[in-house]
Amino acid sequence: MPVFAGSELTCLRGDRLVFTDLDFSLAPGGALVLLGPNGSGKSSLLRVMAGLLKPVRGRLSWDGATVADDPDAHRAKIQYVGHLDAVKPVLTAAENLAFWAALGGAADPAANAARALDRLGVPHIAGVPGRYLSAGQKRRLNLARLLAAPAVLWLLDEPTVALDRAAIALFEGLIAEHRAQGGMVVLSTHTDIATPGGAELHLDDFTPYADDEHPDDHHHEGEDAP
Numbered sequence: 001m002p003v004f005a006g007s008e009l010t011c012l013r014g015d016r017l018v019f020t021d022l023d024f025s026l027a028p029g030g031a032l033v034l035l036g037p038n039g040s041g042k043s044s045l046l047r048v049m050a051g052l053l054k055p056v057r058g059r060l061s062w063d064g065a066t067v068a069d070d071p072d073a074h075r076a077k078i079q080y081v082g083h084l085d086a087v088k089p090v091l092t093a094a095e096n097l098a099f100w101a102a103l104g105g106a107a108d109p110a111a112n113a114a115r116a117l118d119r120l121g122v123p124h125i126a127g128v129p130g131r132y133l134s135a136g137q138k139r140r141l142n143l144a145r146l147l148a149a150p151a152v153l154w155l156l157d158e159p160t161v162a163l164d165r166a167a168i169a170l171f172e173g174l175i176a177e178h179r180a181q182g183g184m185v186v187l188s189t190h191t192d193i194a195t196p197g198g199a200e201l202h203l204d205d206f207t208p209y210a211d212d213e214h215p216d217d218h219h220h221e222g223e224d225a226p
């Protein structure tokens with residue numbers, strides 16, 4: 001089973017340097033929790049890992065092989081669940097899920113969809129159109145994608161937002177199961193999500209300067225005071 005790693009990653013959004021010289025490494029069964037205040041770059045790093053955002057510097061690799069050399073192979077290994085939900089409002093929950101399962105190459109997308117809704121504790125929403133689902137039901141549906149269209153690396157942006165306690169506990173169980181089978185998880189969060197033995201990455205350790213502090217604002221030694 002391969003190791004997923006990033007080295008010297010530097011990310012620019014607009015004209016703002018979000019993080020710089022960031023390294024990480026994730027072995028089979030591993031979990032990495034991204035922490036940091038609003039705007040510190042957690043979502044940006046997840047998008048970089050998913051190949052949705054190109055870092056201005058640095059590289060991602062699987063067992064040393066550069067991701068950028070074979071983006072299709074990378075896409076086949078990941079399942080990215082962003083914090084904006086991707087539920088299509090006119091399709092039912094089951095149809096939404098079957099659509100993702102089919103994209104993931106499932107032999108029987110409808111069966112995968114039904115099984116995943118069961119595991120997420122929401123079989124009763126199968127026939128409900130996306131537009132009628134509650135926030136928590138939508139989130140469960142997005143997370144059900146991880147089961148309906150399996151991938152070795154889960155990239156999850158604030159996965160527990162809108163989930164009730166029972167769903168959070170259930171979701172922690174799914175992560176543990178995935179890791180026990182050699183799967184890997186990277187997730188961002190502002191709350192506690194149990195990932196025993198997982199590593200933490202604090203994004204503000206890689207932020208060049210805080211929001212209210214720009215290097216140009218500093219007076220350096222030897223400069224004349226105004």
Ligand SMILES: Nc1ncnc2c1ncn2[C@@H]1O[C@H](COP(=O)(O)OP(=O)(O)OP(=O)(O)O)[C@@H](O)[C@H]1O
Binds near residue numbers: 015040043203
């Ligand atoms: N499309 C964009 N264009 C320009 N700047 C952006 C864009 N998206 C994000 N940013 C900026 O990049 C920085 C990092 O944002 P990001 O969403 O990665 O942070 P975050 O740690 O996930 O924040 P939160 O905890 O609020 O979700 C912020 O300063 C944000 O304003």
